[in-house]
Amino acid sequence: MTILTHLQRLEAESIHIMREVVATCDNPVMLYSIGKDSSVMLHLAMKAFYPSKLPFPLMHVDTTWKFREMIEFRERFVAENDLDLIVHINAQGVEQGIGPFSHGSAVHTDVMKTQGLKQALDKYGFDAAFGGARRDEEKSRAKERIFSFRSAQHRWDPKNQRPELWNIYNNRIQKGESMRVFPLSNWTELDIWQYIHLENIPIVPLYLAAMRPVVTRDGMLVMVDDDRMPLLPGEEPEMKMVRFRTLGCYPLTGAVESTATTLPEIIQEMLLTKTSERQGRAIDKDANSSMEQKKQEGYF
């Protein structure tokens, strides 16, 4: 009797979740952030529906402040795999000139990401949106359902979640309401890296160490990705061997100094360091429960 490995079980569970959405929802979409988790989710989706094409579009909510390499990767990957991609940018936010340097991380994330996402979901009338969040990432995510109900205002009510038993998912909604679906709920960061390694899944090169221009600001290594970044008096970009543990808006995503240039080296580094993944993200630092608050407001 074949005994399935841990990763084979996780893979099967994720595929089951995606098929359930496609079999029962009218208008699903996959939120694609270009990060490693999104890459794994997309890879699993291609497995789930093979030999059919992906039966839903991908959607990237672009804050216009993503690393340039992320956008290049997105364009190339979508073209090579003949995928249907929607890119949504909050036009009002752009008009108002919202950005992380001028308005701070909180306003920027709210307007360009949270509001942008809500706009896009409303515009296309999606009734289910896949997201790549994992339960091991953060405390409030550990309690979220795989099929997570959102009100017509996109709010999550953590105290009023539907019980979720076995692999029977209740995705029934009224018009205007929607579901966020998290096929990677039960994966850990190590599982994700291991799977990328085993399956040779392409990822953005920023995850690997290279010489990059950075400045140190508020204890965070910020990469100077384009000339929109105003340098403070005394700041001088220097070339350092760095990589990124998570990817987001470049001014809000701290680099770590590293020499890991291969996947096994990344995993090795991850296992031997003692700093959790989200620490590189400026948005989590405000208050300890800030992620839960953002989620209630509709942040993924």
Next chain:
Amino acid sequence: MTKKSYEVQQSEQIANDIEGYLHEQEHKSFLRFITCGSVDDGKSTLIGRLLYDSKLIFEDQLADLESDSKKIGTQGGDLDFALLVDGLAAEREQGITIDVAYRFFATDKRKFIVADTPGHEQYTRNMATGASSADVAVILIDARKGVLTQTRRHSYIVNLLGIRHVIVAINKMDLVDYSGKVFDDIEQEYSEFATSLNFESITFVPLSALKGDNIMDASTRMDWYAGPTLMTVLETIEVSRQSAENPFRLPVQWVNRPNLDFRGFSGTIASGTVKPGDSVIALPSGKTSRVKSIVTYDGEWDQAVADQAVTLTLEDEIDVSRGDVLAEIDQRPASTDQFQAHIIWMHDQPLLPGRPYLIKTTNKTVAGEVTELKYKVNINSLEHEAGKTLELNEVGVCNLSLDEAIVFDSYDDNPVLGAFIMIDKITNVTVAAGMIDFGLRRATNVHWQAVDVHKDARASQKRQKPVVLWFTGLSASGKSTIANLVEKKLHVRGKHTYLLDGDNVRHGLNKDLGFVDADRVENIRRVGEVSKLMIDAGLIVLTAFISPFCAERRMVRDMMEEGEFIEVFVDTPIEICEQRDPKGLYKKARSGEIKNFTGFDSPYEPPERADIHLHTGNMTAEEAADAVIARIEEQYLSSQL
């Protein structure tokens, strides 16, 4: 090997041979377990301790934990491990865990997913949720308190959900001076209680989550205990995954049709093994074929096993769709529209037998109802009790009847094909979890008698289109008066009618029913069925019932064909009804003489989109009756019919 040397060795391996390390990681075994116990038994502390001791706490999290422990900790500034796992802001403040949370950790032998489930009585549904996907349950007992009501309740529920291996962790041994006698007494008491359950193994471990005794390392303070530590039990417990040896079943989840030449059936194998060439039967159709190929993104496979998500193609073009099951021909699952099941009720609104709900199995959603609540199980004493409804967190044994047949195995034989959830049709929330015991034979044996003179023939002879005019509204709103006038007007025009009146029906057909919610539902169900027979006879039926619940009015609408049900909302404000009060009922309700009176202590749910809405405040009964006639004139009464 001691823990320290293992850590050092692991770090060395990671540093020197990362490829080898990854390969080992890939082949680790895997265990899902739940922790359950009463409030303050220390579940969160235990899980926090497991995460901490297996080095899953990162430095920044540890810094947070230290500052939080000083700020809001309950351990006098010492590390409060519970704060690591109590995620939601609200529960941090209240100091309790209020929902199911999933945690991940690994040792050198196994990977674990743990469901942290609450001990509060009102949140038992969350525990059932956690138990539904677990292989093992860790039941915590506070050494000072022993076996409590909740301990029995949680043990019963994990047993009901099919968990066969239990670890009883007797915690807070530090607070009973590490007494062996306390441990022995609890072990004996629990063992006696558990004889009534179906556990294959029960392991007792004395520990202190707070101090770390017998978690990872054997305690030095309990020499009288020679057994394994909690972690050793978790790492070594053998859980039989019987689904591998069971006969093959693939519940078809999605039909994969990229083009006209390819037709694949996708789903997750519920049990057994499948190979190309195997004969299979599609149920419920009963058509047979052979497996042509197992198609995956990674190429065709020569075998697939339970829990794998695959796509099969068949040799023959047989009709298979979502909701069907592909199975071994000589060991096939049954198909039925009526069965007995255990149900755990998970919602504030009680179960009402007769009310239609949606039943969702692993791959199919159908409408259905509980036809009979046979008994409730008192999950503290395990005794059977009579009851008409199930309240939140109650367990009952019921007969269910579905609108369409499903393919199933009993939950004991095959949890995937024996499990279902119940969904409220209006609010869409999950209200119950169910486990099928067995199918009921009468479903397959009672057939509808086909007759030659049918509804259309009877109706056209009467030169009318049969319909039910369903008057709903508060007591004394004028339903009977208006319905009576409408019937008179129809009669004068030569139409064949029948008026079913609430009070009259309760003298005969429904005289065994009272006014509690369950009886109100049954009352309406019977009236619906009688109306349906009368429609079949070609009659225009008028009914005058308060019929306070949306769900039952919808149930009756669903019994009829399209266009045969017209909902007439007699919308009279309760103040006016109370002024009229022809039967003196409002007076009695006010004085408390009558219970469950609609509008007082029993709710009225007004129709959201009535077909005819009569605002009786500004029209006479005569005008209201004319409005009803005008509305149905063309479609139902025309002499052209």
